[in-house]
Structures are given as C-alpha cells and as structure tokens.
Amino acid sequence: xxxxxxxxxxATAMVTGLVAGCGSKGNDSQGNADGEYSGVxxxxxxxxxxxxxxxxxxxxxxxxxxxxxxxxxxxxxxxxDIKNILASALEAEENIDLFEDDYNRIANNYKDYVAxxxxxxxxxxxxxxxxxxxxxxxxxxxxxxxxxxxxxxVGGVFYNQDIFDEVGVEAPTTWAxxxxxxxxxxxxxxxxxxxxxxxxxxxxxxxxxxxxxxxTTSQLATEGGWASNEGVIKAxxxxxxxxxxxxxxxxxxxxYPASQxxxxxxxxxxxxxxxxxxxxxxVNNMVAEGEDPLNWGxxxxxxxxxxxxxxxxxxxxxxxxxxxxxxxSENQEAAFDLATFITSGEYDQKMAxxxxxxxxxxxxxxxxxxxxxxxxxxxxxxxxxxNMGLNANxxxxxxxxxxxxxxxxxxxxxxxxxxxxxxALY
Amino acid sequence: xxxxxxxxxxxxxxxxxxxxxxxxYPVVRTVIMSFFGIESVTAEVSDWSFNGIDNxxxxxxxxxxxRAMTNMLLIWLVGGIIVLVLALLxxxxxxxxxxxxxxxxxxxxxxxxxSAVALAxxxxxxxxxxxxxLLNQILGIFGLEGKNWLGTDMKFWAMLGAFIFGAVGYYMxxxxxxxxxxxxDLYEAATIDGANKVQQFGSITLPLLRxxxxxxxxxxxxxxxxxxxxxxxxxPVSTEASTIVPVVYLYDTVFGTTGNxxxxxxxxxAVGVTLAIFVxxxxxxMNKLLKDDDLEF
Numbered sequence: 153x154x155x156x157x158x159x160x161x162x163a164t165a166m167v168t169g170l171v172a173g174c175g176s177k178g179n180d181s182q183g184n185a186d187g188e189y190s191g192v193x194x195x196x197x198x199x200x201x202x203x204x205x206x207x208x209x210x211x212x213x214x215x216x217x218x219x220x221x222x223x224x225x226x227x228x229x230x231x232x233d234i235k236n237i238l239a240s241a242l243e244a245e246e247n248i249d250l251f252e253d254d255y256n257r258i259a260n261n262y263k264d265y266v267a268x269x270x271x272x273x274x275x276x277x278x279x280x281x282x283x284x285x286x287x288x289x290x291x292x293x294x295x296x297x298x299x300x301x302x303x304x305x306v307g308g309v310f311y312n313q314d315i316f317d318e319v320g321v322e323a324p325t326t327w328a329x330x331x332x333x334x335x336x337x338x339x340x341x342x343x344x345x346x347x348x349x350x351x352x353x354x355x356x357x358x359x360x361x362x363x364x365x366x367x368t369t370s371q372l373a374t375e376g377g378w379a380s381n382e383g384v385i386k387a388x389x390x391x392x393x394x395x396x397x398x399x400x401x402x403x404x405x406x407x408y409p410a411s412q413x414x415x416x417x418x419x420x421x422x423x424x425x426x427x428x429x430x431x432x433x434x435v436n437n438m439v440a441e442g443e444d445p446l447n448w449g450x451x452x453x454x455x456x457x458x459x460x461x462x463x464x465x466x467x468x469x470x471x472x473x474x475x476x477x478x479x480x481s482e483n484q485e486a487a488f489d490l491a492t493f494i495t496s497g498e499y500d501q502k503m504a505x506x507x508x509x510x511x512x513x514x515x516x517x518x519x520x521x522x523x524x525x526x527x528x529x530x531x532x533x534x535x536x537x538x539n540m541g542l543n544a545n546x547x548x549x550x551x552x553x554x555x556x557x558x559x560x561x562x563x564x565x566x567x568x569x570x571x572x573x574x575x576a577l578y
Numbered sequence: 579x580x581x582x583x584x585x586x587x588x589x590x591x592x593x594x595x596x597x598x599x600x601x602x603y604p605v606v607r608t609v610i611m612s613f614f615g616i617e618s619v620t621a622e623v624s625d626w627s628f629n630g631i632d633n634x635x636x637x638x639x640x641x642x643x644x645r646a647m648t649n650m651l652l653i654w655l656v657g658g659i660i661v662l663v664l665a666l667l668x669x670x671x672x673x674x675x676x677x678x679x680x681x682x683x684x685x686x687x688x689x690x691x692x693s694a695v696a697l698a699x700x701x702x703x704x705x706x707x708x709x710x711x712l713l714n715q716i717l718g719i720f721g722l723e724g725k726n727w728l729g730t731d732m733k734f735w736a737m738l739g740a741f742i743f744g745a746v747g748y749y750m751x752x753x754x755x756x757x758x759x760x761x762x763d764l765y766e767a768a769t770i771d772g773a774n775k776v777q778q779f780g781s782i783t784l785p786l787l788r789x790x791x792x793x794x795x796x797x798x799x800x801x802x803x804x805x806x807x808x809x810x811x812x813x814p815v816s817t818e819a820s821t822i823v824p825v826v827y828l829y830d831t832v833f834g835t836t837g838n839x840x841x842x843x844x845x846x847x848a849v850g851v852t853l854a855i856f857v858x859x860x861x862x863x864m865n866k867l868l869k870d871d872d873l874e875f
Contacts, residue, residue: 235833235834236833239618239619239620239833239841240618240619240620243618243620243621243622244620256839257834257839260839261618261834261839261841349728349729349730349818350815350816402709403708403709403726405729406708406726406728407702407706407707407728408814408815410707410708410709418709537837538836538837539837543835543837543838544838546830546831546834546835546838546840546842547640547641547642548641548642549642549816549817549835549837549838550642550816550817550818550819550822550835551641551642551645551819553816553818553819554730554818554819554820557729557730558730561726561729561730561731563730563731577641
C-alpha cells in the first residue's frame with residue numbers, strides 16, 4: 153500500500169513537471185485589453201541575451217508596447233548564435249513574427265522569408281525616424297525594404313580627444329596630415345595607433361578602398377590579379393611605410409582585444425584605433441575603476457593622394473543590426489509597429505545610452521562615447537561593407553586576411569611582395 | 579513463440595526507428611547533399627541542383643581546405659606523437675610505485691575536467707600574452723626578448739601546445755589502465771632473470787599495451803578530425819588561416835563567415851563526407867596494423 157502511495161505521488165510529480173514544461177515561456181504578458189493590437193500575439197527572436205544592456209532595454213520597450221497596444225509578445229533570447237539557426241527556422245516557417253540580425257544577412261540571405269516593409273514604412277513616416285543610407289543599402293540588396301534599423305554602426309578612426317588636445321593636433325582629413333598627426337603624437341610620448349590582428353583587414357581594407365574603391369577590391373579578391381593593379385601596390389607601400397615609422401603601439405598587431413585595450417591601459421597609451429563605433433564601449437569597459445572613461449572623437453578615414461579616378465574619398469563603413477518581420481507572419485503590421493516602437497523615440501534613446509551605441513532614430517542624440525559618429529553616419533552616401541571588399545571571396549577570406557596581417561607584422565616588406573603573396577593564393 | 583516475437587519487435591522498434599530517423603537519415607541525406615548545389619542546409623529538395631562531383635572538386639582545389647587539412651594532419655602527427663609519448667611516459671612513471679601517485683594522476687588529468695573554453699582563455703590571456711604572459715616573463719628573466727606567440731607564424735603552434743596540455747591526461751589514464759592489468763608476476767620473473775626496468779618496459783609493457791595503443795591512436799585520430807573548439811577559441815572573431823581546420827571550414831562554408839554571407843551547404847556536406855571517410859580509413863588502418871592481442875595474460 154505504502155509503495156502504491158509513493159508511486160502515485162511520484163507519478164503526479166512527474167506529470168506536473170511535464171505539464172509545467174509544456175507551458176509557454178515566461179516573457180509574455182497581457183497588456184491593455186482595449187488597445188490597438190489587443191489579442192495579437194507576437195513571437196520575437198532576439199540576437200541579444202536578457203542580461204546584457206540591449207536585452208534589458210528591449211524587454212522594457214516590449215513591456216511598454218504591450219501596455220500601450222494590448223498586444224502580447226514572447227521574446228526568445230537566441231543570442232549571437234541566432235545567425236546559425238535563423239535560416240532553418242525561417243525555411244520551416246517556425247513561429248517567428250520578427251527577429252534581429254545583421255542587416256546584410258537579412259537583406260541577402262533571408263530576403264525570401266521577410267516581409268516587404270516599404271508600404272508600412274511609408275504610411276508610418278519611417279523615413280524620418282531612420283538613416284536613409286541604411287534603408288537604401290538594404291533596399292538595394294533585397295529589392296525592397298526588408299528591415300528596420302535597430303543598431304547603426306559606422307567605421308572610422310576613433311581617437312582619444314584628450315591626447316589630441318594635449319599634443320595640439322586636430323582630426324586630419326588627408327593621409328599626409330594623418331602621418332603628421334601620428335608623428336606629433338609619437339614625439340609626445342604616446343603610441344599613435346592600436347591594432348589587433350582581427351581588425352588589420354578592416355584598417356587595410358579602408359586604406360585600399362581609398363586607392364581603388366571597394367568594387368575593384370571585391371573583384372580582385374574574387375578573381376585575383378592583384379599585381380596588375382598599381383593602386384594595390386601603392387596602398388601596400390604606404391601602409392608598410394606607416395608601420396616602419398613605428399606608428400603602431402608596441403606589440404601590434406596583437407591578439408584582440410589586447411592592442412585596443414592599450415588606449416585605456418598600459419604605460420604608453422595608444423591615441424587612435426581604426427574600427428567600428430562599438431570599440432569605444434569596449435575600451436571604456438577597460439578603464440580602471442575610479443578613472444573617467446575616455447574622451448572619444450572620430451574622424452573619417454583620411455583621403456589619399458594618387459587614388460584611381462572616381463574613387464570616393466569620403467565613403468565610410470556603415471553597418472547595422474536590424475529587425476525584420478517574417479513574410480508569413482499573420483500580424484505584420486503589429487510586428488512592424490513594435491519594431492519601430494523599439495527603434496525610435498524614448499526606447500531608442502535609452503538603448504543608445506545604456507548600450508553606448510548610435511541611436512537608430514536621427515532625432516535622438518548619441519551618448520558621449522559615440523561623439524562624432526552621427527556626423528560620420530549622416531555624411532555617408534556610399535557605404536562600405538565590412539573589410540571593404542577584402543571579404544568578397546568566401547573561400548579565400550581567411551588566407552587574404554592572413555597576408556594583410558603579415559604586412560602589419562613587418563613580414564612583407566614591399567608592395568610588390570604583398571601583391572605576389574596575394575596572387576599566390578589563386 | 580509468437581508472443582515472444584511481438585515482444586521483441588515491440589522492444590526493438592523504438593530503438594531501431596530512432597536510429598533510422600536520428601542517425602541514418604541525416605547521414606544518407608548528407609551524402610546525397612554533397613552531390614548537389616544547395617545554398618541553405620535546410621533548403622527544400624526542389625531547390626537542389628545536381629552538381630555531380632563538383633562539390634568535391636571545389637573543396638579539394640580550395641587552398642583554404644588544403645590549408646585546413648594540412649593543419650589537421652600536423653595536429654594529428656606532431657600533436658599525436660607528443661601527446662602519446664608524454665601520456666605513456668607519465669603512465670609508466672605513475673605505475674612504477676612513486677609517492678603521491680594519486681595527486682599526480684589527478685593533477686595531470688585535471689585539464690580534462692576544466693572547460694576547454696576556460697583553458698583556452700587561460701592560455702591566450704595568461705601564458706601567451708605579449709605584455710604580461712608567463713612565457714615572455716620567463717624569457718625576460720633570462721634577458722631574452724619576448725615574442726608574439728599569437729602572431730601568424732606562431733599561432734598554430736601556440737594552439738597546438740595548449741591543446742596538448744589539455745589532452746595528455748586523458749590518454750595517460752587509458753595507458754595506466756592498460757599497464758595496471760599486466761600481471762605483476764611477469765615483472766617479478768623478468769627481474770629474477772636479470773632484466774632491468776628499460777628491458778622490462780621494452781619487452782613486457784610495450785607489447786602488452788598493443789591494444790591500448792590501438793584504442794588511443796583511434797581516439798586521438800577521431801579527436802583530431804573533429805577538432806573545432808580550440809580553433810574557434812584561438813580565432814574567436816573571424817576564422818584565421820593559421821588555425822583553420824576542416825570542421826571550421828565546413829562550418830564557415832555552411833553558415834557564412836563574419837563579413838561574408840555566402841553559403842554553400844552542398845560543399846559543406848562534401849567536407850563532412852570526406853571527414854567521415856577519413857575516420858573510416860583510420861579505423862580500417864588501425865585494425866589492419868595493430869591486430870587485437872594474441873597474447874593471453
């Protein structure tokens with residue numbers, strides 16, 4: 153009898169556990185019953201985790217949206233691995249109404265599975281709440297507006313304004329001015345440039361794009377024939393010259409993030425780094441307790457002499473993490489409304505402040521660590537992609553990057569050797 | 579008897595069905611996929627286009643896949659020799675009756691119970707770091723200049739060194755279990771006959787460890803062919819040529835890489851099939867080369 157009682161108790165506990173396990177996730181809640189989207193249930197796949205600043209603000213924004221509209225949202229925190237599971241999930245038409253990812257992947261890989269937001273964007277006046285350069289680029293890739301920008305990114309030369317002020321230099325606009333600034337910074341006892349090997353192709357990609365443009369770089373990366381392009385040799389020679397002059401901080405190119413951390417740590421601090429805007433938050437995290445965060449500034453990558461004809465000397469890297477609505481979602485309007493609610497107004501400002509990023513809504517203001525980034529973003533009409541064409545060959549991407557890192561390591565001593573090393577890969 | 583058959587089928591069916599669905603189906607699908615042009619790994623069959631052996635030609639003519647295979651073979655050969663020699667050496671020392679045997683055994687095995695992610699981080703941040711890493715500090719004591727251990731020329735060997743550190747304990751334990759099952763009286767008889775320790779090792783221990791060698795080499799080979807995590811840890815942001823291995827190449831080919839969204843699930847499947855064939859070849863060769871013990875003891 154005793155055994156039977158225990159068996160019944162255990163079985164009950166197990167069944168209870170199973171039933172509880174079958175329940176929905178804990179993030180959903182019911183808001184305003186009379187709201188515009190009352191009764192609508194959305195599933196949101198997020199690329200953040202609920203413990204990082206972006207995730208926390210996202211949760212707040214979703215709670216507020218639910219309260220205002222009466223809709224109900226289940227957020228699934230997928231973290232960065234979302235890029236590996238999205239394709240399968242979208243193909244299987246899993247229950248997803250909106251999701252976050254790199255806008256490049258959304259517009260190129262997932263365009264068949266995401267909704268065309270053009271009409272909804274027009275009627276909502278989305279153009280005034282976003283940067284045209286990102287919308288235009290995504291539209292050019294996908295053929296329609298496939299996503300709403302959540303986290304814009306820009307590339308450039310990020311610098312410590314205090315060091316610039318102390319040395320008495322201003323942001324340069326040409327390569328010659330840039331070298332002059334580097335020399336003055338070096339003479340003042342600082343290291344001009346931090347460089348982690350991870351970002352070496354970004355630095356050189358920028359430099360090369362000034363000489364020959366991204367399209368030519370992509371073509372060379374895909375087909376080879378680097379030696380036939382004089383611009384590549386010039387770009388490599390000038391960068392080798394830059395390295396030989398000792399403008400890189402000690403140990404560079406170092407293992408990420410050791411070198412960029414030298415902007416905040418170490419005896420000889422570095423004054424600049426060529427990267428995307430998130431570097432400022434990363435470096436600020438390394439500032440010793442009790443010390444102020446760095447006083448950041450950014451300038452667009454300098455223009456060079458001897459560039460090929462027609463190469464835009466003002467182009468800069470622009471990227472974004474964005475929110476897309478699935479093509480098969482039954483609540484596309486509600487999903488779009490939620491996406492724009494998150495990426496504009498109060499919660500966009502909060503996201504920018506808490507996560508130290510560029511606001512997606514131009515009417516909001518960038519936090520101090522993002523000084524100057526909005527100007528670079530607004531001033532960009534021809535965006536460059538990550539590594540400016542050096543990544544175009546998916547098969548050789550890592551080998552091309554290795555040759556570039558060797559250039560910064562001093563292993564390659566002339567532009568001719570550089571192009572020969574690249575051509576040897578084909 | 580009839581009832582028995584129903585019982586047997588009833589018990590076997592769930593297992594057999596699971597095996598068919600969860601194992602055989604993906605294997606067969608992957609093999610078929612490797613002959614088709616497919617962008618996404620879960621694309622519908624109607625979107626596949628027949629490629630013949632083009633996927634295999636593509637991967638074998640790819641300099642990056644060749645580099646990945648070379649790295650894998652170097653890990654297998656160089657790493658294998660060092661790991662198995664060290665593991666055997668430690669196993670022999672620990673079974674020779676030294677004091678604190680349990681402590682040393684636990685200490686050498688310990689890296690296996692620590693997450694590889696934590697281990698790799700420790701090596702990258704505290705041992706190989708140029709400014710405050712242990713290696714350069716030691717070099718500094720001797721007045722030597724520090725080195726960039728994670729530069730393009732040294733990164734592969736740095737990764738291999740860290741991996742070997744974590745791997746030795748596992749193979750040592752297997753060797754220890756093999757040595758401990760050799761009867762003590764064999765050694766006693768040899769000692770009476772005048773054989774010294776080295777002769778005993780060469781004439782008794784090594785021959786009787788043949789099946790253990792086979793196990794260890796097979797495990798090591800499979801470990802090398804599926805090598806992935808350490809490569810990712812030593813190149814966390816984007817894949818680097820110096821540390822690329824076939825599984826990382828497969829992953830990048832199927833899912834795209836940082837800054838490049840191109841995907842080729844067909845070529846990825848071809849890499850997977852190639853690696854599976856490698857595992858089968860290793861297993862076959864080991865079975866042919868090292869036959870099971872014909873000695874009874």
